[in-house]
Amino acid sequence: MAMLTVRNLDEAIKSRLRIKAAQHGCSMEEETRRILREVLLPGSHQRGLGTRLHHQIVELSGGGELELPARSLPRSAPFVEDD
Template sequence: MAMLTVRNLDDDLKGRLRLRAGGHGHSMEEEVRQILREALVVEREQDGLGSRVHTRILALTGGGELTLPARSAPRPAPDFGADGQ
């Protein structure tokens, strides 16, 4: 396991970290490990391009369904005649 030292941490931040760790019932060191795990797991589990586009479109449309235009009848198949032309 690697070791990490954090220097020049604000006293206020250290105090809030201590309170948060106490609230979760573990040490400040474990709290920092939990925070780092949560922050970095999100990066590994990013959605693919299609999911990100889908999420973006849902946000732009307010999550509603898009209206599709009415379909028309398909055009008839070409008639090449008996000789294939």
């Protein structure tokens, strides 16, 4: 693995990086690697949860649309006799 040193980093950027790392429960170094991967590697960017789930379901189901059952009227309430 290569090593990279970043000099003259703005204090505001360093502070935001520290906060992001804490939110993700990792070091600033790991957070920097994560950000660089997301930005520089094709297809590695995160999509929203709904989009990711949709793509997984389409992949697992073979891409077909599910047929929804026809709606019906609700059942009537049962009759109870008073004694």
